Amino acid sequence: MRIAVFRKAHFNAAHRLFNPSWSDEKNDAVFGLCNNPNYHGHNYELEVKVTGEVDPETGYVIDLKILKDLIYEEVEQKYDHKNLNLDTEDFKTLIPTAEHICYMIWKNLRKRLEDHLDLQVRLYETPRNFVEYPA
Numbered sequence: 001m002r003i004a005v006f007r008k009a010h011f012n013a014a015h016r017l018f019n020p021s022w023s024d025e026k027n028d029a030v031f032g033l034c035n036n037p038n039y040h041g042h043n044y045e046l047e048v049k050v051t052g053e054v055d056p057e058t059g060y061v062i063d064l065k066i067l068k069d070l071i072y073e074e075v076e077q078k079y080d081h082k083n084l085n086l087d088t089e090d091f092k093t094l095i096p097t098a099e100h101i102c103y104m105i106w107k108n109l110r111k112r113l114e115d116h117l118d119l120q121v122r123l124y125e126t127p128r129n130f131v132e133y134p135a
Ligand code: NI
Pocket: 015, 034, 040, 041, 042
């Protein structure tokens, strides 16, 4: 039996959307308020979905304690209360849009999960704006 299990998490982080190959005028036109040179913050909400076969011995797809610890190590420790542009390796060159943050979370968790498990990540930048990977 295949089933999906979910774990929610939360982090606060600052960012600035800025493409260094563009002029200030173009950055302002495309990114608007999110281009604010002094950065701004979001309360990000994360939903991690892991799908797989139920292990007949444990009755688990994945022990949620393990998933909780993985999210803590790969997401909260890296991003919570950080400036994503300045304080993280993941966004040194990648613009920290919700799309890219969601993808990097997926990538960082994916490498820590067993191959037989499927992973999907949904990231809310605001209560009404959210993204999901894989699409
Ligand atoms: Ni923003």
